[in-house]
Amino acid sequence: MKSSTGFEQINRFEDELDKCTKCGFCMSYCPVYQEERVESSVARGKIMLIRALLAGELTATDEMRKQLNKCTLCMTCAQNCPAATQVPSVITAARADGVRQKGLSFPNNIIFRWLLPRRRLFGYVVRIASWFQGIFMPKTKGSTRHLSFFLSALGRGRHIPQIAPKFLRQSVPEINQTPQGVETKYTVGYFTGCMTDFVFPELGMKIISFLTRNGVEVIVPRGQGCCGAPVFLGAGDFDTGRRMADSNVRAFKDLDYIITDCATCASAMKDYAKFLADTSERKRDYADFAAKVKDITEFLVDIVQLPASAYRVAAEYKGKSVTWHEPCHLGRYLGVKDQPRKILKSLADINFIEMPDADRCCGMAGTFSIYFYDLSQKIADRKIADIKSTGADIVVTDCPGCQIQLIDSITRHGLPQQALHIMELLE
Amino acid sequence: MIESKHIDRLRQIAGKENILTSKEELVAYSYDATNLWSHTPDVVVLPADTEQISEILKLANDNQIPVTPRGSGTNVSGGSIPIKGGIVLCTTRMTRILEINKTNLNATVEPGVILQDFNNALAKEGLFFPPDPQSSAGCTMGGVVAENSGGPSCLKYGVTKQYVLGLEVVLADGKIMKIGGLTPKNRTGYELIMLFTGSEGTLGIISKITLRLLPAPKANKTIVAVFGDVAIAGETVSEIIDSGVLPSKIEFVDNWTFEKFQGLLPPEILANAQAILLIEADGLPEIVETEARQIVDICKRSSTLEVRVPQDGEEAQKYWQARTAHFSDISSAAYTIVNEDVCVPRDRIAEFIRISREQARQNDVPLSIAGHAGDGNFHPVVLTDSRDREHFQRALKCVDEIIETALSLGGVLSGEHGIGLEKQRFLKKAMDPVAIDTMKKIKDVLDPNHILNPGKIWEEAPDEE
Numbered sequence: 001m002k003s004s005t006g007f008e009q010i011n012r013f014e015d016e017l018d019k020c021t022k023c024g025f026c027m028s029y030c031p032v033y034q035e036e037r038v039e040s041s042v043a044r045g046k047i048m049l050i051r052a053l054l055a056g057e058l059t060a061t062d063e064m065r066k067q068l069n070k071c072t073l074c075m076t077c078a079q080n081c082p083a084a085t086q087v088p089s090v091i092t093a094a095r096a097d098g099v100r101q102k103g104l105s106f107p108n109n110i111i112f113r114w115l116l117p118r119r120r121l122f123g124y125v126v127r128i129a130s131w132f133q134g135i136f137m138p139k140t141k142g143s144t145r146h147l148s149f150f151l152s153a154l155g156r157g158r159h160i161p162q163i164a165p166k167f168l169r170q171s172v173p174e175i176n177q178t179p180q181g182v183e184t185k186y187t188v189g190y191f192t193g194c195m196t197d198f199v200f201p202e203l204g205m206k207i208i209s210f211l212t213r214n215g216v217e218v219i220v221p222r223g224q225g226c227c228g229a230p231v232f233l234g235a236g237d238f239d240t241g242r243r244m245a246d247s248n249v250r251a252f253k254d255l256d257y258i259i260t261d262c263a264t265c266a267s268a269m270k271d272y273a274k275f276l277a278d279t280s281e282r283k284r285d286y287a288d289f290a291a292k293v294k295d296i297t298e299f300l301v302d303i304v305q306l307p308a309s310a311y312r313v314a315a316e317y318k319g320k321s322v323t324w325h326e327p328c329h330l331g332r333y334l335g336v337k338d339q340p341r342k343i344l345k346s347l348a349d350i351n352f353i354e355m356p357d358a359d360r361c362c363g364m365a366g367t368f369s370i371y372f373y374d375l376s377q378k379i380a381d382r383k384i385a386d387i388k389s390t391g392a393d394i395v396v397t398d399c400p401g402c403q404i405q406l407i408d409s410i411t412r413h414g415l416p417q418q419a420l421h422i423m424e425l426l427e
Numbered sequence: 428m429i430e431s432k433h434i435d436r437l438r439q440i441a442g443k444e445n446i447l448t449s450k451e452e453l454v455a456y457s458y459d460a461t462n463l464w465s466h467t468p469d470v471v472v473l474p475a476d477t478e479q480i481s482e483i484l485k486l487a488n489d490n491q492i493p494v495t496p497r498g499s500g501t502n503v504s505g506g507s508i509p510i511k512g513g514i515v516l517c518t519t520r521m522t523r524i525l526e527i528n529k530t531n532l533n534a535t536v537e538p539g540v541i542l543q544d545f546n547n548a549l550a551k552e553g554l555f556f557p558p559d560p561q562s563s564a565g566c567t568m569g570g571v572v573a574e575n576s577g578g579p580s581c582l583k584y585g586v587t588k589q590y591v592l593g594l595e596v597v598l599a600d601g602k603i604m605k606i607g608g609l610t611p612k613n614r615t616g617y618e619l620i621m622l623f624t625g626s627e628g629t630l631g632i633i634s635k636i637t638l639r640l641l642p643a644p645k646a647n648k649t650i651v652a653v654f655g656d657v658a659i660a661g662e663t664v665s666e667i668i669d670s671g672v673l674p675s676k677i678e679f680v681d682n683w684t685f686e687k688f689q690g691l692l693p694p695e696i697l698a699n700a701q702a703i704l705l706i707e708a709d710g711l712p713e714i715v716e717t718e719a720r721q722i723v724d725i726c727k728r729s730s731t732l733e734v735r736v737p738q739d740g741e742e743a744q745k746y747w748q749a750r751t752a753h754f755s756d757i758s759s760a761a762y763t764i765v766n767e768d769v770c771v772p773r774d775r776i777a778e779f780i781r782i783s784r785e786q787a788r789q790n791d792v793p794l795s796i797a798g799h800a801g802d803g804n805f806h807p808v809v810l811t812d813s814r815d816r817e818h819f820q821r822a823l824k825c826v827d828e829i830i831e832t833a834l835s836l837g838g839v840l841s842g843e844h845g846i847g848l849e850k851q852r853f854l855k856k857a858m859d860p861v862a863i864d865t866m867k868k869i870k871d872v873l874d875p876n877h878i879l880n881p882g883k884i885w886e887e888a889p890d891e892e
Binding site for chain 2: 019024025026029038045048049052057067080083
């Protein structure tokens, strides 16, 4: 395919774009297509739209933007594609070129360009949002869309947990040493991610406590910010994404490992080099940074190699049956599949049940679920059916984004299950 | 262009969210899995049920609007491309499996069910629908019937037409017709089911399908045989069938697409190999054992470089995946591919392969041959570049010659892909003119206004609309 001007990012993934042979195998794998059953939803359709865009047969209209946004980037198509076409990369690149051509629309321009890169300010806004949360949550339907990122999700009736009264960074010191009598074997940086910082700080505290008790000193660098996933992957704003990547790279410069409790953050950070490296220095820095990023379960099982006996269930979850939802970013992006299952199987006091299609996308996908909340719910409904089929008391996962989706869907269906992060199960 | 009042009427019939009119959405219905043709429709309609299909056809027939039926658009003949514009009637929202009956060994489905989803549902009941086109992950049941699909398993089990028991079809004027039934035997009147099976959407829209099923085979075993000579591979196929075993599949790939076999077979063997046969025996475990042994013996007696039997299903699956990847591998090997679908009698396989390769050499174009060797159905693929006029012309000439060869050996133009747009120019050579004329007369009776999938199967005379 000929390179075309105005499509710098897509052109970088030209080989991927050319790989698709239009065989249509993606039809039975794409979670969006399975709900909508229209060609523009499926990977092949999006590839063809992007080809038409490059050929000048179509232009970057709002409709085109909508179609390109309508993808959870779950990677299932790419995993099952006989030609191994990396469709999510092409779509991300196309979103980026769209932003370069037309800019971000309100309110995303405010949120992504201005708010997310400023961690403390973002914290204040989230705090204000939390005051509104109590007022708006019971009755709002669409009326709060322009208030903020969180409220716009809330505004459509989504059940999300309360914003924490005290954020994680306000609750823990920057350096968390191992307790007396426990030898320090590793020092890691903890990338907390927005969700754990603002919504699930007790998860962060539990992780820090678990790690330090097991000989891992935990640094929570104050200079860290948002991973940038909603900005450069979701909205295609590569310029802002680069600023965020740079500040995260700086914040964790001197550490050997960067652990996360969020598969999305981890894989977004590993993708800095692929999408955001515009100079050879950045390419090197981002690659070095990526090599240090480890998901928490991957770090515990592969690096620290904790014995099974190190994992004990917190008293409140003893005797419960537990099933596991595998986040797309964990399994397909990071290739972390066995590690969380190994931890779950180590836990003597729970009954672990594997759910059918555990690796099926839950439909959250960050900004996707805000643009297409109804669609996101339909995708989640299939996950709910799978959870129900196990009869488990608890569903655990390893991504606070998925967790919020699971909480929302379980509440919507009036089910008794709890949705937790896998680390919350531990003592 | 379709008039806006007709689009309004379509909105009334199917609901406004099921009518697609944006430029972007229309481009997404302008192609299928072929790469030489495309045309955007004026509108895409996604009906929910038979009644809506009927109303849509009444509107189209009264106003002479072309209607191109489509499922997932995974076909490889150009058949679902709306070459005359008008309406694309897409059945992908009709996804219900209405019944699976273990005692009657049949199932009734809507046309938009994806074959793989159907197979998954059958597997839970221990049942089996044998036709297995390589597009099973995407193709819909309506397409499977309308294209009379085949696939590897058809060697032992036959093609789709051997499994269709009943159909509900919406005719061009909107009348709903039920034909066939639920029973495997049915001698009531003409075999109208056969008329619509393989009709490529030119005679009516299939809105419900009842299929005959089989109990799933209890066991299977894969045999991999590697050959240093393509013709010997072809002869071996004949020997296997002559020996009285009927494997469920005998698949052939040539050395154009060995990449996916790297890591499965030793590099020194692959380096000297010209062709691989993948053979599967299925049935009761003890029979499978005996047949597999017999096949292995035959392969060993031929001059094979290697014969192996994968340890278990998981290992065998890897070889079959390498086979499935053939189409995408070969597609990515060239800017344009011309993929044919000829069949030759089994005792002419070796001859066919030899002559085709010679024809490719004479025309100086790369040729890859893969296919369902067991039933003589081959997919010769000429690799070319449609932007390079001279090369492309040579490629088309080579394709013409290969098709002539297949026909002269007593074969047919298309084994399983159908004629659509791609093979129209060969139809006159491949079919008795009286038969072509009869098809046209049938078309005139069932679709006098020629609204259904116009421009397909036969070339239109210059004065024809």
